[in-house]
Amino acid sequence: MSTSRVDELINYFKSHNKIREQQSHSAKVHSVGWSCDGKLLASGSFDKSVCIFSLCPDRLKQETTFRGHGGSVDQLCWHAFYPELLSTASGDKTVRIWDTRTQKCTANISTRGENINISWSPDGNTIAVGNKEDLVTFIDARVMKIRAEEQFNFEVNEISWNKDSDTFYLTNGQGCVHILSYPDLELLHVIKAHPGTCICIEFDPTGRYFATGSADALVSLWDADELCCLRTFSRLEWPVRTISFSYDGQLLAAASEDLVIDIGEVETGEKIADIPVEAATFTVAWHPKQYLLAYACDDKDTYDRKRDAGSLKVFGFAND
Template structure:
C-alpha cells in the first residue's frame, strides 16, 4: 500500500488552523440541534428546540448580535434537522416533531410550503438535483416529497431503526444508518437494497458523503468514525480520536478534512487520507451538529449547555459558533 505524503498546501493549511478562532452568536432560546450552509455559502441556518429556525448572514457574523439574523416561525415543536436546496441558495427545508416539513424562502423569511407527514420528523435530506426531499420520522418511515408539486410521492418503511438519511452526490444512491450499526445502500429509483455495510458494532448515528463521492463516512455509538470507499464498499480507514458516541460529522469543501463531534469536550478535525487528528476545537459541551462551509474553512457547530465550570466559556445553550476566523 502506498504511503500518503501530505502536500505543501495541506501542511500550510494544517499549520494555519492553530491561528484560527471561533465566534459565538446569540439567537435561540434553547438548545440548537442542527446547522447548515446554503449552497453558495452566503447564509447559515440553525434549528432549535425552541421551535424556530434562524438564518444568519456569514458576511456579517463579525458582529455577534442576533439582529444580524432573522427568525423563521411556524413550527409548533422542535426543529430537529434542516437542509438547504443544493440547487437554489434561498430555499431551506426544516423537519419538526410537529409532523410537518416546511419550505422557506430565505429572502422573505416566510414558509412557502407546509407538507404534512405521518409522524414526528427527526431527519431530512434534499436530493442533489433538487427534485426530491426525504424526511424520516421516529417510526422509521421515510417520506419522499416531490419538490415540483410539494406533495408526497412515495414512502419507505424500514424494519430497523433509522437515524440518518442521505443521497450520494450523484443522486442515484440513497443511504440510511441503522440502530443495528449497519449502513443500507439503496438504489433510489427502486429503493431496493444494494448492500448493507456492517459499519459498526453499535448504533450508527450519522453519515456523510465526501464532496467528490469517493468516500462515505459514518459515525457511531462505538465512538468511531469509519471511512468507506464507494467503489469497493470497503472500510479503508477508522478515526478513533473521540471517546463518546459520535453524533455528527462533516467533510470540508475540498474533501481533505473531516470534522467529528460527540459528548467529548472537543471537535476532532482529521486529515481524510491518513486519519490523523490535525486539530482539536475545544467545546466544553456535547455537540449536536457540525457543518463545514461549502467553499471555505469555516466550521459551524452547536451543542447543549455552556461550560458549568467557573470561568468556563465556549458555546452557551441556544447559541451557535463558527470556527475559522483569523486571530
C-alpha cells in the first residue's frame, strides 16, 4: 500500500478522533460487538446483562437491556447476515440467542461448563462455544441443538472460523494455533505462532488473513492460505488481549494492559493512530462499514475507585 494511503489514514483520524462513552452496566464490560449491518452495538458484562445501543450519526443511544443469564456474560457475537440475532456465552453454563426485534431470548442452550468464548460461523449454521475446562461445544444454530463436543488437553483461549466455515481455529496456551476441519473436527495443522500463550485470533473480512495476539505482546499477521506469518506488530508492551480488523481489512486494532489501543495499517504494519485509555482493555470491535472502534476497559468509577465504571466507548466520530 502506498505511503499516500497511510498518510490519508493518519490524517483521517486526526479529524475523526472523538470518543463517545456509554455507562450502562454496573460491572466490568467483557465483550462488545456490532450487528452485521452496523446499526446496533451490543455489550456483555460481569453484571449478567447485555445492553443494546443504536448508532446515531454522532453518538450511541441505548435501546434495551437483556437480562436472564445467571452468570457473567463473557463473550458475545452476532449472526453474520441476520442483523437482529445475537448469541451470548455465560458463566452460567448456557448459551443464549437474543432477537433485537422482539427484544426476547429465543433460545437457551445448556452446556457442560462455564462458557468463556463464542464464535458464530460466517455461514450462520454453527455456534462454537468454549468453556473454562477447554471443552468446545458446537451448536447447530438452525435447530439450536448441540451437534458435537470436543475436549482439548491444553488451554484453549479464543476460537474462530475461516470465511468458508469449513475450518475451525483455536489459540492455545502453548503459543499455537490449531486448525481443524469442520464438521469432522480432524486436526489439519498446528502453527507455532508465538513463544508465549496465544490469546486471541481474528479473521479479516476478506478472508485473506488472520491475526493472532499473544502474551509476548506481539500481534502476528498470517496468510490464511499459505499459513505463513507476513509481519508482526510490536508497539504494545503487555499481553495482547483483543484484536479487530476494520471493515475493509486495512486496519488492525490491538489492545492490552498498555494505556493505549494501537491501530496499525495491515499491509505495512505502520502505526495509523492510537487511542489513550486509563486501564487495561479486554475487548475491541471495528464497525462493519465505517472507521468506528468500540472498546471497553477495566475502568473504575470516577467517584468510587473500588467500583467498576461499567462503561464502553466508541472512537472515530468526527471532531466538531
